[in-house]
Amino acid sequence: MEWRDEGIILATRKHGETSAILEVMTRSRGRHLGLVRGGLSRRMRPFLQPGNKVDLLWRARLDEHLGSFQVEPLEQNAARLFDSAVSVYGLQVLAAHLRLLPERDPHIRLYETLGIIIAHLDDADVVGALLARFEVAVLDELGFGLDLTRCGATGSSDDLIYVSPKTGRAISGEAGSAWADRLFGLPPFLRVGSALGGDAAAIHDAFRLTGHFLARHVYEPRGIEAPEARASFLAALTKALNRPVSKEHTSV
Template sequence: MEWTETGVVLSTRKHGEADVILEVMTAKHGRHLGLVRGGRSRRRQPVLQPGNEVYLSWRARLADHLGVFAVELAKARAANLMTSALGLHGVQHLASLVRLLPERDAHQSVHNALELLLDHLDDPAIAAPLLVRFELEMLAELGFGLDLAKCAATGSTDDLAYVSPKSARAVSREAGLPYHDKLLPLPSFLVNGQRQRGSEISYKDIQDGFQLTAFFLERNGPTNNASTLDLRSSMIAALEKSYRTTQPWDFFDDPPLSG
């Protein structure tokens, strides 16, 4: 058995004195593991850093074997990611989400979204809405997608402002107003045709987006373990700090955090 493809490095773990088990996300072969001989060498270690894109050649005698990877660097991202807290925590959080997917199941949309996000983690204004959208994509791939196309109560596509926590469907402002304290806010950047540019998205929109995805990830996905929640919290804290150092204070709906 053999295949060749590019993939994004998610993690490595030691195997013996010189080798590593490499975990990657690919478009056609999904999240995949394999042995890299000599992966702990000085020459190999910089290539096998989380976030890097690599050329992969996988070979095994049988399809269900771990197999062996031959690896070459395709696109170096790790050095840039390691220069910021957002980059460091962001790549760990993304890897933890991808790890929710079954091994070796193809999820091309997740792979493509992962690459796009990793290329923009150095810009919080671009990364923030992409991170929210990535979590929505993960919910869809796990079978718990949200229906944000039209109002669950009226069928209207206008002025969608809430999401029902029971049905995971959008609700218009007018229909949801009597029940607004029981509904989740729907930021307009998640509604097709409304405010797509990152410069038009406030941090309150981003907070509402993360509140929305957190509710459904914690209810439907196996993400309520302490490790996953800590990674997500660290990433969001780093994102907010990055925002507050690059945006004017009137960009936020609340006063700056002390310290």
């Protein structure tokens, strides 16, 4: 058995003295593991890092076996990302969310989104919105999608500023005004077609919303906790967003 695909590395762990087990998100075969012989060598170690995009040739005697990878680098992103706490924690959150999905199940939309996020992981102005959208997409892929396109009470697509914690449906300002303290805020960037970006408060609103539904539908039923990296990512991102911007002195 063999196949070739491209993938993004999620994690690498040591196997024996010289080899590594690589965990990748592939374009057409989902999250997949494989053995890389010599993966701990000085030559291979730099491109077997999380965030890097690689070309993969997988071989095994039977489809259900772990199998082995032959790996060639396509995009080396790790060196750029490892200098930023936001990027490092963001990568860990992305990997943790992808592990919620069954291994070897294809999720092409998530793969494409993963690539977009990695390209912007070191951009604090947009990465929070991108990762929150990724969490919405993961919920959808798991069968617990949120309906953020129309008001759950009126059917209108206008003035959607809340989300019901019970139904996961958007609620308009008029319909939800009497229960505003019981509803989640809906940051504009979570709506389809909306522009990215938002301040720290909007980012926290988005992650509070997605975290509620991840806990209800995924973490609690499986008896697991939210990844610790998620809180660390939010803390690092908040710090980055609130960092003063230095101004160059100009002569008058």
